[in-house]
Amino acid sequence: MPRSLRLLTLVLAVALSACGGASDPTGEDAAANALAVALVPVQREVLAHEVVASGQVAAWEETPLGVEVAGLRVIEVRVEVGQAVAAGEVLLRLDDRAARSDVAQARAACAEAEASLALATANLERGRALSGRGLMSAADFDQLGALRAQADARRATAEAALDAAGLRLSWTTLVAPDAGVISRRAVQPGEVVSPAAPLFHLIRQNRLEWRAQIAEGDLSRVAVGQAVRLRGAEGSIVEGRVRAVAPGLDAATRTALLQADLPAPGALRAGMVAEGRIETAQAPVLTVPLAAVVRRDGFAYVFGVDQSQRVVRHRIDTGRVFAGRIEVLAGLEEGQPVVGSGAGFLGEGDRVRVVADAP
Known part of the structure; x- marks a missing residue:
């Protein structure tokens, strides 16, 4: 064999010997390098079932307030937006000079009718005395009775006119029909009012309510009297109670209107939108730590460990x-052990090392 060929054969033999001398890591080394995981059991807990909806905070009753006369000028406005008022409190005054003049005229006409009635009554009494002695004909006596009836009718007409004039005078002062809070004002001193336009809006008794649309599937679980929890400003919780549930569904949206009283609305104001949770019932459910769940390909999974210390993936439905x-x-199933955290680093078949408490 040529010398160069023998040298090449020796180099190949040494290389093959070196490759054959290397060994795979032992099982102990692989276990030491495996990811450490801690297992937690699936727990059963009692939770309140909730119906979650978003709705608007609104006034229980927002009453528009206006006057019943036209063509009078506003001379005084006594309230501002946001001001609390009591029932019967004066909100606005109109120019009442013409109305007072009408009342005085009607009162004078009423006094005149009273005097005419008194005279007619006296004449009738005298005629009755004369007729009894045969000194007055029956026709004249009947005439006196008719005059007395006419005077009585004129007095009734004058009293009705006085009442009407007094009513028109009362319309020149706008008062609050109930206690509450002024939510809107649409009038300024000096304006000439019209009976068609509301001048104020009053939130009666300062009562607010929450109005939400409940889906058809949740409607059977909602009932009057159930508690409602709204999240207010800065994370505060406002308690309410379901007052009414519409008996039918909207044909277009397939939802029903729910109204909940808010006795202590706190920072909530009419017009705000708030998320509400309605407790419907309590029932036991299975739960796992949120960190134990991973989502891949649109599905939720948790991971367990088999006897060979390899990862087993379980597909689950979550709530x-x-x-x-x-x-x-x-x-x-209840009590089934799953990896409590770090599940995002695991895959089906990975070798792991189970410890009591893993990072």
């Missing part, structure tokens, strides 16, 4: 999230 845990609707 509500609360306090760092998530509801499991299907795919697991």
Whole structure:
């Protein structure tokens, strides 16, 4: 064999010997390098079922207030937007000079009718005395009775006119029909008012309510009297109670209107939109830590570990999230161990090392 060929054969032999001398890592080394995981059991907890909806905060009753006369000028406005008022409190005054003059005229006409009635009554009494002695004919006596009836009718007409004039005078002062808060004002001193336009809006008794549209599937679980929790400003919670649920569904949206009283609305104001949660019932559910769930390809999974310390993937159906845990609707059983955290680093068949408390 030529010398160069023998040298090449020796180099190949040394290389093959070196490759054959290398060994795979032992099982102990692989276990030491495996990802450490901690297992937690699937727990059963009692949770309140909730119907979640978004709705608007509105006035229980917002009453438009206006006057019943036209062509009079506003001489005084006594309230501002946001001001609380009592029932019967004066909100606005109109120029009442013409109305007062009408009342005085009607009062004078009423006094004149009273005097005419008194005279007619006296004449009738005298005629009755004369007729009894045969000194007055029956026709004359009947005439006196007719005059007395006419005077009585004129007095009634004058009293009705006085009442009408007094009513028109009362319309020159606008008062609050109920206690509440002024939500809108559309009038200024000096304006000439019209009976068709509301001058103020009053939130009666300062009562607010929450109005939401409930989906058809949730309607059977909602009833009058159930508690409602709204999230107010800066995360505050406002408590309410369902007052009414519409008996029918809207044909277009397939939803029903729900109204909930808010006895203490706090920072909530009419017109705000708030999310509400309605407690319907309590029932036991299965839960796992939120960190145990990963989502891949549009599905939710958790991971367990088999006897050979390899990862097993379980597909699950999830529900509500609360306090760092998530509801499991299907795919697991109570007490079944799953990887509690770090599931996002795992894959089906990975070798892991189970420890009591893993990072």
